Amino acid sequence: MNIKNIIFDFGGVLMDWDPRYFFKTYFNDDEKMEYFLENIAQSEWNEQQDKGRSLAEGTAIQIKKFPEWEKEIRAFYDNWTVMLKSEIPQNVEVLRKLKNTDYQLFGLTNWSEETFPYALENYDFFQIFDGKIVVSGTEKLIKPDPEIWHVLLNRYHIQAGESVFIDDNPKNIEMAKSLGFTTIHVLPDTDLEKELASVGVKI
Structure with missing residues (x-):
């Protein structure tokens, strides 16, 4: 060959890279963190930004779906550099x-x-x-x-x-x-x- x-x-x-590097301290509650990453800021959502959707649009779409998680959703890309360990x-x-x-x-x-x-x-x-x-x-x-x-x-x-x-x-x-x-x-x-x-x- x-x-x-x-x-x-x-x-x-x-x-x-792992969002847990930021959210572990943010939530200080592993169960809540895993729920958020599996159901709200799940990898399928993040992949759409990897595919070219803007971070602003991706954030807005998810906040509209889950308004009660707005603060946490905004924190995702605001603290992205912490996730890149x-x-x-x-x-x-x-x-x-x-x-x-x-x-x-x-x-x-x-x-x-x-x-x-x-x-x-x-x-x-x-x-x-x-x-x-x-x-x-x-x-x-x-x-x-x-x-x-x-x-x-x-x-x-x-x-x-x-x-x-x-x-x-x-x-x-x-x-x-x-x-x-x-x-x-x-x-x-x-x-x-x-x-x-x-x-x-x-x-």
Whole structure:
């Protein structure tokens, strides 16, 4: 297998993002926090902002549905940077090592166009991608829609069969596999360097 390209998802792979990092202290009540995140500010709602809906519109829609939770809903994007806790150091270290190889490095992320610039400005490892990043909020497409992979392939003139795709979401991994990518499903205990070596990537 001749791998030429390595494509990274960001959240859960290179960045540790979780709304609980803010809301745990905010609510000081785990049961109430989990209810809010499962029923009011659920991931399906946040994904619409990742798909290109503005934060203001998303917030307004949810407040209209759940007026009694207005304060908490507004707090979600007002405190988004607290939810972006840190980079995931062991995986970022692998990315930094890859910088000194001949592999082309790309990002393919489900991320709001409004919040992604904060990450770009505050975490220097994003510069390693040299701008070769496809952001769902900008494209108005979101994984696992196959179209977003085609945007990446067409924009940078690369082939799925020569590419490794790394993600923490099993649905995205399944879609990428079906499109012909070699895949690595990242879990909290994944040794990314070892997994890359197992598919023929030499660091």
